[in-house]
Amino acid sequence: MTASATGSATRAEYCVIACAEVWRGNGEVLAAPMGAVPSVGARLARLTFAPELLLTDGEATIVGPDGEAEGWLPYRRHLTLVTGGRRHVMMGASQLDRFGNQNISCIGDWEQPARQLLGVRGAPVNTLNNAVSYWVPRHSPRVFVERVDMVCGVGHDNARAAGPSATRFHRIPQVVSDLGVFDFGTPDRSMRLVSVHPGVTVDRVREATGFALTVPADIPYTRTPTPAELRLIREVIDPSATRDREVRP
Amino acid sequence: MTDRPAARDKTMTPEEVVARLESGMTIGIGGWGSRRKPMALVRALLRSPVTDLTVISYGGPDIGLLAAGGRIARLVTAFVTLDSIPLEPHYRAARQRGAFTLTEIDEAMFMWGLHAAANRLPFLPVRAGLGSDVMRVNPGLRTVTSPYEDGEELVAMPALRMDAALVHLNRADRLGNGQYLGPDPYFDDLFCEAAETAYVSCERLVETAELTKGGTAPQTLLVQRHSVTGVVETPGGAHFTSCVPDHPRDEPFQKAYAAAAADPAAWAEFSARFLPPDGDEKSYRQAVRTWHEEQK
Numbered sequence: 001m002t003a004s005a006t007g008s009a010t011r012a013e014y015c016v017i018a019c020a021e022v023w024r025g026n027g028e029v030l031a032a033p034m035g036a037v038p039s040v041g042a043r044l045a046r047l048t049f050a051p052e053l054l055l056t057d058g059e060a061t062i063v064g065p066d067g068e069a070e071g072w073l074p075y076r077r078h079l080t081l082v083t084g085g086r087r088h089v090m091m092g093a094s095q096l097d098r099f100g101n102q103n104i105s106c107i108g109d110w111e112q113p114a115r116q117l118l119g120v121r122g123a124p125v126n127t128l129n130n131a132v133s134y135w136v137p138r139h140s141p142r143v144f145v146e147r148v149d150m151v152c153g154v155g156h157d158n159a160r161a162a163g164p165s166a167t168r169f170h171r172i173p174q175v176v177s178d179l180g181v182f183d184f185g186t187p188d189r190s191m192r193l194v195s196v197h198p199g200v201t202v203d204r205v206r207e208a209t210g211f212a213l214t215v216p217a218d219i220p221y222t223r224t225p226t227p228a229e230l231r232l233i234r235e236v237i238d239p240s241a242t243r244d245r246e247v248r249p
Numbered sequence: 250m251t252d253r254p255a256a257r258d259k260t261m262t263p264e265e266v267v268a269r270l271e272s273g274m275t276i277g278i279g280g281w282g283s284r285r286k287p288m289a290l291v292r293a294l295l296r297s298p299v300t301d302l303t304v305i306s307y308g309g310p311d312i313g314l315l316a317a318g319g320r321i322a323r324l325v326t327a328f329v330t331l332d333s334i335p336l337e338p339h340y341r342a343a344r345q346r347g348a349f350t351l352t353e354i355d356e357a358m359f360m361w362g363l364h365a366a367a368n369r370l371p372f373l374p375v376r377a378g379l380g381s382d383v384m385r386v387n388p389g390l391r392t393v394t395s396p397y398e399d400g401e402e403l404v405a406m407p408a409l410r411m412d413a414a415l416v417h418l419n420r421a422d423r424l425g426n427g428q429y430l431g432p433d434p435y436f437d438d439l440f441c442e443a444a445e446t447a448y449v450s451c452e453r454l455v456e457t458a459e460l461t462k463g464g465t466a467p468q469t470l471l472v473q474r475h476s477v478t479g480v481v482e483t484p485g486g487a488h489f490t491s492c493v494p495d496h497p498r499d500e501p502f503q504k505a506y507a508a509a510a511a512d513p514a515a516w517a518e519f520s521a522r523f524l525p526p527d528g529d530e531k532s533y534r535q536a537v538r539t540w541h542e543e544q545k
Contacts, residue, residue, distance in 0.1 A: 060432035074433040075281060079357045083376065105353065106344070110386050116344035118335060119308075119328035125357035125377035154380035162380035165401045169376075 012247035102153030123152035139177035141210035156189035263293035279416030279437035287417035289486035313339035338510035362409035366443035414444035421451035425477030454482040
């Protein structure tokens with residue numbers, strides 16, 4: 001373990017940093033965050049190391065950091081932007097498996113589910129056309145499952161099986177949870193631990209994951225927010241602390 | 250005195266719209282989630298005997314209410330949500346008891362299905378769907394191979410053709426020209442163009458000249474009269490969904506709806522109060538006003 005100073009950052013703030021980092025170096029693409037922590041992260045990235053990112057007001061307007069409109073993005077244009085690939089979305093997941101298949105549709109048998117959730121939404125089009133990362137605020141074996149009940153977001157195994165049209169633009173850069181950061185940098189493109197947030201042990205991550213995770217020998221801590229980043233998060237981007245409602249401080 | 254013939258006045262009441270719908274039809278409903286849904290027309294539909302419907306919708310409380318009323322035989326959707334309340338309780342309950350057949354497709358597949366229907370094409374090729382369980386749960390979906398050098402295999406998304414479309418807009422004239430004044434057109438024009446008949450309810454019926462008065466941009470004129478069969482003036486006709494800038498979503502009322510929907514006894518009370526079989530849109534609005542007074 002590589003220890004690093006935690007300063008006074010909370011777990012939620014480490015999660016914000018980890019989410020912000022998924023958009024580093026993406027260029028002029030739409031950062032599409034779903035959930036409070038990714039939203040704070042996207043705005044932090046836009047205000048600091050990724051000024052070229054595009055952000056929306058959550059409705060149909062592309063806005064700058066101060067909320068000034070710089071573009072129009074109603075749903076139909078948003079879907080075109082998805083298929084054109086100039087977007088990196090951070091979606092949620094009710095279930096996520098080792099190859100990055102994601103489910104937000106239903107739990108149990110699809111014909112008559114035990115729990116009906118949202119539906120597939122845009123997960124199939126997202127995963128085949130633009131970069132898709134995931135955010136899981138409560139890492140547990142109920143979310144990180146061996147196999148998802150309904151493949152909404154397409155994972156590496158299913159994309160490969162579906163052929164070159166499916167893999168052509170398929171990319172799942174990272175998964176961020178309240179425990180750590182993960183990617184798919186293994187030979188079979190299954191999930192791998194990249195970093196743990198300070199205060200989290202590798203054993204705890206293993207216990208909270210319902211499949212065998214690849215764990216390299218040396219796992220660093222998620223990087224510490226700088227004082228300037230902490231000030232932006234707390235005073236400028238999220239003064240009402242929406243992040244603390246998703247991840248307890 | 251002008252010698253120009255008058256264009257056809259297409260105004261009608263919600264009841265007259267519903268009288269043109271028949272059991273077994275395929276009905277498209279515009280809006281998105283809990284936004285600009287033609288709720289007055291849905292409420293009128295619930296007071297009619299029309300049932301056994303195939304409904305095509307980016308689903309919100311329109312689907313919740315029709316599911317609770319047992320009117321849906323098949324639903325074509327990518328999601329059903331109340332937005333500020335993520336899960337629609339009536340829809341959840343209906344799915345969990347297997348109340349109707351579901352055609353679950355992706356949001357973009359849905360859009361291309363509308364485009365195909367509006368363009369009188371049997372299908373449009375899309376990448377979305379490949380590798381996902383959308384292909385498993387819709388065994389009728391086929392793929393096509395590009396005839397060009399790339400040879401890509403893509404999903405052939407079938408046209409979402411419908412017998413009737415119901416949409417709600419901010420303004421309309423008597424001829425069927427419909428205008429949205431909010432930030433997002435959703436897909437309402439495509440719904441109208443993809444349907445054999447289309448009915449536009451609006452917050453306010455105005456003279457044609459008034460639609461662009463004061464410099465209002467002509468590109469707000471989303472729906473054109475050639476694709477509209479009937480126009481209904483229903484102030485608050487999207488209630489309780491949002492219809493900005495005329496009104497936001499009625500969040501307290503939506504909350505009360507969702508709470509009632511989660512419990513059969515509470516729902517019986519709620520529907521008796523707000524959606525009685527002998528009611529109309531006027532009595533609905535009065536019941537909502539009284540309810541808001543009580544909440545103060």
